[in-house]
Amino acid sequence: MKFVINSVSKLYKGNVWGLRDFSLTLEPGVLAIVGPNGAGKSTLMRILATVTKPTEGTVTWNDTDISQSPNDLRAVLGYLPQDFGIYPNLNAVEFLDYMAALKGLDARTARKRIQELLHIVNIFNVRKRPLSGYSGGMKQRVGIAQALLNDPQLLIVDEPTAGLDPEERVRFRNLLSDLAGERIVILSTHIVSDAEAVATEIAIIHRGRLLEHGAPEKLLQTVEGKVWQWVIPSADLTAAKQQYLISSTARRGDGVHIRVVGKKPPGSDAQATIPTLEDSYLHFISSANGSMDGENSQ
Numbered sequence: 045m046k047f048v049i050n051s052v053s054k055l056y057k058g059n060v061w062g063l064r065d066f067s068l069t070l071e072p073g074v075l076a077i078v079g080p081n082g083a084g085k086s087t088l089m090r091i092l093a094t095v096t097k098p099t100e101g102t103v104t105w106n107d108t109d110i111s112q113s114p115n116d117l118r119a120v121l122g123y124l125p126q127d128f129g130i131y132p133n134l135n136a137v138e139f140l141d142y143m144a145a146l147k148g149l150d151a152r153t154a155r156k157r158i159q160e161l162l163h164i165v166n167i168f169n170v171r172k173r174p175l176s177g178y179s180g181g182m183k184q185r186v187g188i189a190q191a192l193l194n195d196p197q198l199l200i201v202d203e204p205t206a207g208l209d210p211e212e213r214v215r216f217r218n219l220l221s222d223l224a225g226e227r228i229v230i231l232s233t234h235i236v237s238d239a240e241a242v243a244t245e246i247a248i249i250h251r252g253r254l255l256e257h258g259a260p261e262k263l264l265q266t267v268e269g270k271v272w273q274w275v276i277p278s279a280d281l282t283a284a285k286q287q288y289l290i291s292s293t294a295r296r297g298d299g300v301h302i303r304v305v306g307k308k309p310p311g312s313d314a315q316a317t318i319p320t321l322e323d324s325y326l327h328f329i330s331s332a333n334g335s336m337d338g339e340n341s342q
Contacts, residue, residue, distance in 0.1 A: 045071075045072060045106070045197060045226075045228065046069075046104070046105070046106050046107065047069070047070040047092075047103075047104070047105055047198065047228055048068075048069050048070070048103070048104045049066060049067055049068045049069070049070070049088075049092070049101070049103050050067055050101055050102050050103070050104070051065050051066070051067055051100065051101035051102075052065075052066045052067070052088075052091060052098045052100065052101035052102070052103060053065055053066070053098060053099050053100040053101055053252075054084075054087050054091065054096070054098055054099050054252075055099040055100075061252050062084050062087035062252055063084045063087055063088060063091075063098070063252040063253075064251075064252045064253050065100075065101070065253065066084075066088065066101070066249075066252070066253065066254050067101075067254065068247060068254065068257060070228050070230070071228065072224070072225075072226050072227060072228055073224055073228070073229070073244035073245060074220060074221065074224050074229045074230075074231060074242050074243045074244050074245075075228070075229070075230050075231070075243065075244070075245045075246070075247060076231045076232075076233060076238070076239030076242065076243035076245070076246045076247070077089075077230065077231065077232045077233070077247050077249055078233060078234070078236060078239045078246055078247065078248050078249070078325060079234060079248060079249035079250050079329075080234055080250065080329065081234055083234075083249045083250050083251060083252070084249055084251070084252040084253075085202070085203075085232040085233075085234070085249060086126055086202055086203070086232065087252075088232070088249070089125070089126075089200055089202040089230070089232050090125075091103060092110075092200055092230065093121065093123040093125075093200050094110050094111075094114040094117055094118055094121070095123075095125075097111045098111065105117040105120075105198075117198065119194070120194070120196050120197040120198060121194075121196050121197075121198050121199075121200070122191035122192050122193070122194065122196035122198070122199040122200070123191055123199075123200045123201075124184075124187045124188055124190075124191045124199075124200070124201040124202065124204055125202050126202040126203045126206070126232075128183075128184075128187045130175045130178075130183055130186060130187075131175065132174060132175050132176035133174060133175075133176065134174065134175055135171060135172050135173055135174055135175065136162065136167055136170070136171045136172075136173070136175065136186055136189075137158060137162070137171050137172065139175060139186065139190070140154075140158045140161065140162075140186070140189055140190060140193065141154060141155075141158060143190040143193060144157070144158065144193050147193055147194050149193060149194065154193070157193055157195075158189075158193075161189040161192055161193070162189070164189070164192070164219075164222075165185040165186070165188055165189045165219065166185065166215075167182060167185050167186065167189070170182070179212070180207050180208050180209075180212065181208050181209070181211075181212025181213075181215060181216065184204055184205075184208065184212070184216055185216070185219070187204075188201065188204070188216075188219065188220075188223075192223070196227065197226075197227050197228065198227065198228045198230070199223065199227055199228070199229045199230070200229075200230045200232075201220070201229070201230070201231050201232070202232045203232055203233055203234070204216055204220075204231065204233075205217070205233065205235060205238050206233075206235075213235075213238065214241075217238055217241045217242050220242050221241075221242045224242075224244070231243065236321050236322045236325050237322070239321065240260065240320075240321045240322075243260065244259065245257065245258060245259055245260075246258070246259075246260055246263055246321070248263075248325060248328050248329070250328070250329055250332045250333075251332070253332075255328045255329070255331075255332050256328050260321055263321060263324040263325075263328075264319050264320075264321065264324055266324055266327065266328075267305060267319040267323050267324045267327050268319060269316060270305055270306060270307055270319070270323075270327070271291075271303060271304070271305055271316070271317050271318070271319040271320075271323045272303070272304045272305075272306065272309050272310055272314040272315065272316060272317065273301065273302075273303060273314065273315045273316075273317040274301075274302050274303075274304055274309075274310050274311055274313070274314040274315075275296075275298055275299045275300070275301050275302075275313070276299055276300055276302060276311075277299050277300070278295070278299065278300055280300075281293065281300050281302070284302060284304075284310070287310075288302075288304045288305075288306060288310050289304065289305045289306060289326060289327070289330050290302050290303065290304055290305075291303045291304075291305055291320070291322050291323045291326050292322070303317065303323065305323050305326055305327050305330075
């Protein structure tokens with residue numbers, strides 16, 4: 045199972061690059077593509093799902109170019125797009141039966157698979173309820189069920205937890221972890237905690253470019269000794285935000301507790317603390333903004 049992204053770029057009208065020279069080799073496990081809104085995540089997901097073609101570069105599945113022969117990948121692909129839509133008047137069984145027919149599953153195989161998936165995504169007890177009555181999280185579970193109908197080797201989910209409440213997000217993240225196994229799961233998100241909860245590898249993307257890629261432990265090592273816990277008066281918070289890269293703030297009785305990412309302590313009383321993936325993510329995004337802004341100003 046080889047999925048290789050080689051120097052992929054995507055150019056849109058108006059000379060706007062959605063991706064620039066993006067390369068990555070994927071293996072079984074959960075890869076989280078993390079970046080701000082507008083970073084190019086959905087563009088990449090659509091290319092990987094054979095919805096659109098790259099302007100430059102290639103994506104190969106088992107050495108076959110998916111732009112030239114998309115059906116080889118589509119046969120083993122499950123895809124949950126960001127703008128996944130449902131038919132509100134259908135219930136879950138009817139909708140999944142319809143999607144199974146579109147995927148070419150025979151009726152007997154489809155019925156068996158649908159029953160299995162209703163249990164896997166935990167909506168069996170509401171399977172006969174019209175989808176219009178489902179919560180956002182329940183609709184996302186239907187979405188993941190349709191993506192799993194053909195038991196895919198490659199599962200792509202684009203911003204699956206956007207708009208979900210915290211409890212539904214946790215359920216969905218647990219489901220993705222359970223589904224990994226021997227398949228490749230690609231999760232696109234701008235929520236670092238989602239990536240931290242499920243990913244075996246993380247790729248940080250910004251302005252269409254790959255900034256960093258590796259296991260969570262590798263990303264954490266990049267900010268080891270560069271994260272500081274500092275307590276300041278509330279009146280100093282605005283000035284601190286202008287001067288330092290702050291990853292979090294919490295108001296306490298003794299002042300505002302802030303986490304600062306930087307090579308040096310922000311104050312004599314600042315204490316080194318254990319870094320998080322949020323700290324690492326902000327470090328890479330901030331560094332990229334500085335270098336890119338510098339390039340643009342030359």
